[in-house]
Amino acid sequence: MEIVYQPYIDPEYECLIERIYPPWVCIDNDTCKDCTLVKVDSANKHGILLEMVQVLTDLDLVISKSYISSDGGWFMDVFHVTDQLGNKITDESIILYIQQALCARRGGIAKEARTCLGKELAPGLKDLALEMTTKDRPGLMSEISAVLVELGCNITAAVAWTHSTRAASIFYVEDGLRGGPIADPRRLEHVQEQLENVIEAHHEEGEKRSVRLTIPEVGRTHTERRLHQLMYGDDDYEQCKGCDGGGNAHKKGCDRTHVSIESCKEKGYWIVNVRSRDRPKLLFDTVCALTDLQYVVFHAVVSSRGTMADQEYFVRHKDGYTLNAESERYKLTQCLIAAIERRISQGLRLDLCAKNRMGLLSDVTRVFRESGLSISRAEVGTYGERAVGSIYVTDASGHDVNPSTVELVTKEIGGSVIAVHKSQNWAPHGSSSRTSHRVPNTRVEDEEDRPRFSFGSLVRSQLERLSSSFGPIRS
DSSP states (O other): OOBOOOOOOOHHHHHHHHHHSOOEEEEESSSOSSSEEEEEEEEOOTTHHHHHHHHHHHTTOEEEEEEEEOGGGEEEEEEEEEOTTSOOOOOHHHHHHHHHHHTTTTTOOOHHHHTTTSSOSSTTSSSEEEEEEEEOOTTHHHHHHHHHHHTTEEEEEEEEEEETTEEEEEEEEEETTTOSOOOOHHHHHHHHHHHHHHHHTTOOTTOOOEEEEEOOOTTOOOHHHHHHHHHHHTTGGGGOOOOOOOSHHHHHHOOSOEEEEEEETTTTEEEEEEEEEOOTTHHHHHHHHHHHTTEEEEEEEEEEETTEEEEEEEEEETTSBOOOSHHHHHHHHHHHHHHHHTTSOOSEEEEEEEEOOTTHHHHHHHHHHHTTEEEEEEEEEEETTEEEEEEEEEETTSSOOOHHHHHHHHHHHOTTEEEEEEOTTOOOTTSOTTOOOOOTTSEEEETTTSOOOOHHHHHHHTHHHHGGGOOOOOO
16 A cells, blocks of 8 residues: 655644635636636635535536646635526525635524525424435335324425435434424434334345434534435445446447546546536535545546536545555445436436425325335425425336326326426337327426426425415325
């Protein structure tokens, strides 16, 4: 193992440097005609790049390019960003949030800035978090949400991912009767015990599983970063393999994930190159994997063109050593591929919006389960009196959903499903994959033909106009 020696810097000295030289943030709408430049200069510390990217992705902003340099104890970065519709960032409340969030250590974020998109941008601070990992199976989310309702827990937000036959989910809950956090230790113990029963119901000998309760606290790990950590702890990366086709010509024409790691002995870096299909939050997922594996990014260039994205990182381990062992390089490759694949959308996406009430998620997921559908990914939250989110569904075998089943499901759920987005492989039987299938009273969009924008942020901005079309879920 090759060691690159670095000077020891006392943590108190690092804090002093940050106080003397606070972060400098510039929002530049003049330099580029088609995007906003977010420029950040700051004293460097481990994890600062992830914090910067997290702030921008939480705002549903698209990062098309990024230039990163952090040698010499100083962090300098430039992000090229737009909103989901390709426009520059001109909203003063969003600009204020970016400036305050990137300098959060110096006074925090004003309340009006935290709600600049019509939602709280730091959720989960006041609610109990239930974290679960287990083997993926149809009906799992339905069973969990049903048990929580029976136990008098109101689900305020839920996020679930599936990957490599494994499932990880985080449910934020409050007391369904009184509101606010659940404080009774005996009740919390009973909730955990019942959820463990659900997880163990189809558990096989030797399989990993976990149920964990975390109380509300300031500084709680970001939800999506925590999901990455849960999936990594569940070893979902062990089966990951990128494309091993050789040659630059093949690499340029292939849309699978390519990861290569080379040595730069002159500077003591390892050069990590990642090429994959572009998608929202790709940069966040990649940087999250590098940070949680204790790698420090010293330089990086990120860009996207068309449907593909290229990322190049110059890294060292936090302890100063480089990856000499082939096993380390192989594990890093697997973990990066897994981080990219976890959020790749599988199946049909249904966008939900309805008046919030206790048991809403349980009722919606019950309809999916009874219709033989499996949830591959979900993100649902509450914004004021409305519940908004997206759920991706497949059939029980993981294949595309029959359009007639979709129609029956949307009728059963009622007006809560307001849009259906089909992937390029989803189409009525006997027709081209580009053909749209109409579901009454919903909008159907082709994932490949439409712009990549966040439906959640669109719905939040249009709730009042859309509210007249929502209907209750029939029990």
